[in-house]
Amino acid sequence: MADAQNAPVGSTTAGSIAVAAESTVATRMSAPPSFDVADFPVPHGREEEWRFTPLARLRGLHDGTATAAGDGVKVTVDAPEGVTVESVGREDARLGRAGKPVDRVAAQAYSAFEQATVVTVPKETVLTEPVRVQVAGQGGTCFAHTVVELGAFAEAVVVMDHSGDAVYAGNVEYVLGDGAKLTVVSVQDWDEKAVHAGQHNALVGRDATFKSVVVTFGGDVVRLHPRVEYAAPGGEAELFGLYFTDQGQHQEHRLFVDHNIPHCKSNVVYKGALQGEQAHAVWIGDVLIEAAAEGTDTYEMNRNLVLTDGARVDSVPNLEIETGEIVGAGHASATGRFDDEQLFYLMARGIPEYEARRLVVRGFFAELVQQIGVADIEERLLAKIDEELEAAVA
Amino acid sequence: MATLEIRDLHVTVEADNATKEILKGVDLTVKQGETHAIMGPNGSGKSTLAYSLAGHPKYTITGGTVTLDGEDVIEMSVDERARAGLFLAMQYPVEVPGVSVSNFLRTSATAIRGEAPKLRTWVKEVKEAMERLNMDPAFAERNVNEGFSGGEKKRHEILQLELLKPKIAILDETDSGLDVDALRVVSEGVNRVRESGEVGTLLITHYTRILRYIKPDHVHVFAGGRIVESGGPELADKLENEGYEAYTKGGASE
Numbered sequence: 001m002a003d004a005q006n007a008p009v010g011s012t013t014a015g016s017i018a019v020a021a022e023s024t025v026a027t028r029m030s031a032p033p034s035f036d037v038a039d040f041p042v043p044h045g046r047e048e049e050w051r052f053t054p055l056a057r058l059r060g061l062h063d064g065t066a067t068a069a070g071d072g073v074k075v076t077v078d079a080p081e082g083v084t085v086e087s088v089g090r091e092d093a094r095l096g097r098a099g100k101p102v103d104r105v106a107a108q109a110y111s112a113f114e115q116a117t118v119v120t121v122p123k124e125t126v127l128t129e130p131v132r133v134q135v136a137g138q139g140g141t142c143f144a145h146t147v148v149e150l151g152a153f154a155e156a157v158v159v160m161d162h163s164g165d166a167v168y169a170g171n172v173e174y175v176l177g178d179g180a181k182l183t184v185v186s187v188q189d190w191d192e193k194a195v196h197a198g199q200h201n202a203l204v205g206r207d208a209t210f211k212s213v214v215v216t217f218g219g220d221v222v223r224l225h226p227r228v229e230y231a232a233p234g235g236e237a238e239l240f241g242l243y244f245t246d247q248g249q250h251q252e253h254r255l256f257v258d259h260n261i262p263h264c265k266s267n268v269v270y271k272g273a274l275q276g277e278q279a280h281a282v283w284i285g286d287v288l289i290e291a292a293a294e295g296t297d298t299y300e301m302n303r304n305l306v307l308t309d310g311a312r313v314d315s316v317p318n319l320e321i322e323t324g325e326i327v328g329a330g331h332a333s334a335t336g337r338f339d340d341e342q343l344f345y346l347m348a349r350g351i352p353e354y355e356a357r358r359l360v361v362r363g364f365f366a367e368l369v370q371q372i373g374v375a376d377i378e379e380r381l382l383a384k385i386d387e388e389l390e391a392a393v394a
Numbered sequence: 395m396a397t398l399e400i401r402d403l404h405v406t407v408e409a410d411n412a413t414k415e416i417l418k419g420v421d422l423t424v425k426q427g428e429t430h431a432i433m434g435p436n437g438s439g440k441s442t443l444a445y446s447l448a449g450h451p452k453y454t455i456t457g458g459t460v461t462l463d464g465e466d467v468i469e470m471s472v473d474e475r476a477r478a479g480l481f482l483a484m485q486y487p488v489e490v491p492g493v494s495v496s497n498f499l500r501t502s503a504t505a506i507r508g509e510a511p512k513l514r515t516w517v518k519e520v521k522e523a524m525e526r527l528n529m530d531p532a533f534a535e536r537n538v539n540e541g542f543s544g545g546e547k548k549r550h551e552i553l554q555l556e557l558l559k560p561k562i563a564i565l566d567e568t569d570s571g572l573d574v575d576a577l578r579v580v581s582e583g584v585n586r587v588r589e590s591g592e593v594g595t596l597l598i599t600h601y602t603r604i605l606r607y608i609k610p611d612h613v614h615v616f617a618g619g620r621i622v623e624s625g626g627p628e629l630a631d632k633l634e635n636e637g638y639e640a641y642t643k644g645g646a647s648e
Contacts, residue, residue, distance in 0.1 A: 305492070340451060341488045345538075348448050348484075349498075349554065350476035350505035359501055363492030363537075 025256065025286045025320060033100035037064070037111040040104035049103055052282040052314050054250055057221045059141070059167045059195050061105045066167060068112065070140020073166050075117060078132040083156075084120040094118055094147055098173035099201035099229060102256075106199040106225065109169035112143035119158070123151025123177060130157040130374060137166030137194055144170035148184065152177035152205070157374055158184045163218070165191040171199045176208040178232070183211040185377050189384070190218035192249075199225040204264070206232035213372050214270075216243040216251050217384055223252040230261040233295075239268045240371055241283075242381065244388045245311065247276025254284040255300070259293040268300035271368050273361050274311035275388075283333075285317040289326060297327035304335040305364045307357065358389055396426040396463055396479060396561035398447075398594060404457035405439075405446045416442040418619035419458070424562060424594040431597045431605060431630060434616030435638040440598045441485060443616070444566040448482040449475050462562065477506055479561030483551040483568050490538035495550065496520070498538045499557060506558050523556045527583050545576035552583035563587065564596045569604035581607030602634040617641040 030047045031040045042063045043050040050062075060066035077085045088094070095116055101107035119131060133146070148158055154177065162168070176182055188196055196219050204210045216222050228237040237257060245251045257266040272281045283302045304313045317331040338360050346356035362385060372378050405417035416439045424430050434440050446453045447460060449472040460467040462478055470478060490498065499520060504510045511519070524531065527549045539547055548568055555563055565584065569577055585608060587593050597608060605613075605627070613629040614621045615638075622641055623629065 336491055342490050344448075344450055344472060345484070345488045345490065346493075346498075346502075347472035348476055348482055349502035349558070350473050351501055352473050352505065353471075355501065355505070359493050359497065360490060361492075363494065363497065366492070 025288050025318070029102060033102045034107055035096060035100055035110050037104060037107040040107050043104060049254070052280075053223060053252060054221065057195065057250065058105065058197065061108060061167065061169050061195065061197055064108070066108075066141050066169075068114075068141055068143055071138035072140040072142030073144070073164070073168060074134075074136045074138055075144070076134040076136070077117065077119065078134070079119065080127050080129045080131065082122065082125045083127065083131055084118075084122070086118045086120070087115045088118050089115065092116065092118065094149065095145065096173070098175055098203040099199075099227060101171065101199055102225060102227075105169055105197045105223070106171055109143045109171050109198065110145065112169075113145045116145040116147060118147045118149070121150045121154040121156045124153045125151070126155040127157065130159050133158065133160045135160065135162045135168070135170070137162070137164030137168065137190065139165050141167040142170070144168065146170065147173045147175065148182070149175040150177055150180035150182050153179040155181040156183075158182065159374065159377065160184065160186045161189065162187060162196060163189045163191070165194050167195045169197045171201070174200070174202040174210065176203065176205045176210055178206040179208055180205060181209045183213070183373060185213040185215065185372065185374055186224075187377070188214075188216040188219055188222050188224075190222070192218065192220060194219040195221045197221075197223045200227065202228045202237065204228060204230045204235035204237055207234035209236045211238045212240065213377075214239075214241040214253060215377075215381060216241070216253070217388065219249065219251075221250045223250075223254070225254045225256065227256045227258070228266060229258045230264045233261055233263040235261070235264040237264075237266045238371075239266070239270075240368055241270035242365055242368055243270075243272040243281060244385060245272060245274040245279040245281045246388065246391070248278045250280045250282075252282035254282075254286075256286045257288070257298065257300070259287070259289040259296045259298060262293055263295035264293065265296075266298045266300075269368060269371075270302045271304070271365060272313070273305045273307060273364060274313060275307040277310035279311040280314075281312075282314045283316070285331065285333075287319045287329070287331070289319075289321045289323060289329060291322040294323055294325040295327055296329065299328065299330045301332045303333075303364075305361065306335060306337045307361070354389065358386060361385055361389060396594060398424045398480075398562045398596075399461045400447075400458070401460075402458040403443075403446070403455065403460060405442055406454050406456050407442070407452060408454075415456070416453075416619055417446065420620055422614065422621060424596055426561060426594045427591045428612065429588060429595040429597060429608065429610045430612045430614060431599060431610035432614050432616050432621075433599055433602070433630065433633055435642055436600065438616045439619040440616050441566055444482055444564045444596075444598055447475075447564055448472065448480060473505065481555055481558055481560035481563045483548075483555055483563065483565045485567040485570060487539045487547045487551055489540045491540060493538050494535055495538055496534040499534075499554065502554065503557055520557065523553055526556075526586070527553055528579050529553065544571040545573070548572060548576065548580050549583075552580050555587055556583060559587070559590070560593060562594045562596065564598065566598045567600060568597075569599055569601060577604060578607060584608055602630050605630050615641055
């Protein structure tokens with residue numbers, strides 16, 4: 001969506017476009033990707049990938065002191081007919097195909113889970129109802145691993161719904177066969193003390209279409225890595241995200257699209273609203289177009305709407321291009337304030353303050369909400385936005 | 395009949411860690427059906443009067459009264475004032491990202507009228523009002539004031555005036571920055587609302603040019619934070635010929 005010119009008042013942009021011989025996306029990480037937590041040093045907080053994160057609030061996920069305890073989470077999978085849901089051991093060959101963990105917490109999750117959940121949609125199976133995965137926190141600490149695999153030409157919508165209280169480190173893999181179409185909606189609607197860290201790796205097959213919608217509302221700390229790689233040409237990835245960061249919350253989304261294969265597309269749009277003291281949103285958007293990836297078409301955008309004083313956004317788009325033989329590549333980041341003058345203008349037209357805020361926030365999210373394509377999630381999202389705003393007024 | 399009464403209004407503003415008095419005792423009565431022009435040099439406090447009446451938080455009212463049909467306006471919040479029938483067409487309307495003109499107009503009309511206008515008649519009403527102001531229908535889908543030209547912003551303000559039908563309309567330098575064609579279109583819009591006889595108009599301007607299109611019943615000269623002379627339309631002619639010099643030096647000025 002080429003609406004980068006709709007930058008809000010007071011917008012700033014940051015970031016860089018680099019034509020590099022060697023990718024710095026990899027070299028600025030403190031260790032190469034690995035399944036083994038021992039390959040990562042314990043972060044101290046000044047590393048590039050940790051510098052925005054409040055380590056002390058990760059409840060030990062980053063330094064090995066967190067161990068599976070309590071009831072952890074209760075996982076319920078509600079799948080339509082034709083879908084296979086399995087609980088498998090660590091040695092299962094279907095695990096780990098979509099990519100290695102890139103930081104210590106993701107590696108910790110991979111090193112510590114006991115059973116993985118594998119959801120398989122067989123080839124040419126087109127689901128008319130979503131697969132619903134409920135991850136209900138029970139107050140404990142839990143390491144998890146989930147694989148969602150679509151066979152060739154299969155089509156599915158998967159909704160992963162996180163709620164309750166937990167310290168949860170869980171990685172998810174999406175493996176798309178040729179021509180498959182997967183929409184996955186991950187909702188982080190945790191209670192206020194929850195901590196959630198995880199890596200979402202998608203491996204997109206030939207001519208396959210992957211759409212990820214990440215919706216983050218709840219939790220004390222949520223830190224996710226949605227990542228995409230392509231297995232063959234013709235793949236398309238859309239990564240959409242919405243977050244509403246409240247007082248004291250830390251919500252961090254670190255995206256990476258690796259254009260490693262020619263003639264693939266990607267489109268990233270993340271939007272966030274923030275309100276309250278110490279509300280902190282972090283968005284890192286890395287796109288790498290490798291030398292081999294001719295014909296790439298990519299765009300990434302992050303927009304933030306700051307509703308009150310005391311909130312902070314760090315938005316860092318980063319586009320690296322190793323070949324000029326591409327269709328298009330662009331990025332944008334804009335952070336605007338809903339300020340007193342806007343409020344005055346709307347109120348001077350008779351609109352009450354609460355309604356004015358609602359109008360602005362709903363308007364801000366509207367185009368993105370419409371892209372989700374799952375009606376009950378769209379409605380829930382709008383209701384949730386209203387709830388967040390009401391809570392702020394009260 | 396709606397009446398706005400301003401009595402001995404004193405207003406201060408905080409600037410550079412100091413409190414500065416801008417309005418120093420304004421007295422004015424505007425009745426429904428009347429048009430008052432307030433004219434004055436830059437810095438005389440004309441816009442402060444407009445924004446104070448609308449309730450902008452930047453201004454502090456330190457003395458005097460403002461009533462609309464006997465109701466205390468100063469006690470009302472910004473949105474309450476609008477719903478009571480005050481309308482301010484702003485000199486510099488602000489951009490509101492993410493909110494389309496059509497959504498904004500409908501939300502506003504719903505708030506002012508106390509119920510959502512019926513969709514079918516509303517769409518027609520907006521369309522016709524936009525046509526009268528020579529506005530492209532595509533305008534309705536743009537975000538409020540975002541990327542609007544100066545003329546588009548003013549037309550959008552007058553569009554709201556026509557749709558919201560206030561009791562008292564304050565037009566703050568609506569003529570500034572408009573070319574002659576745009577000024578004519580905007581003035582015709584104001585005149586359509588005036589012809590209803592149901593609005594009292596407070597036309598704030600620096601120049602006499604707009605008064606060729608919008609004929610005032612009363613003209614007031616504003617200088618040094620108060621009204622220093624009042625008269626009929628002939629006072630505007632005098633200002634046209636002589637300028638504000640007589641008011642900006644000597645006793646009338648600061």
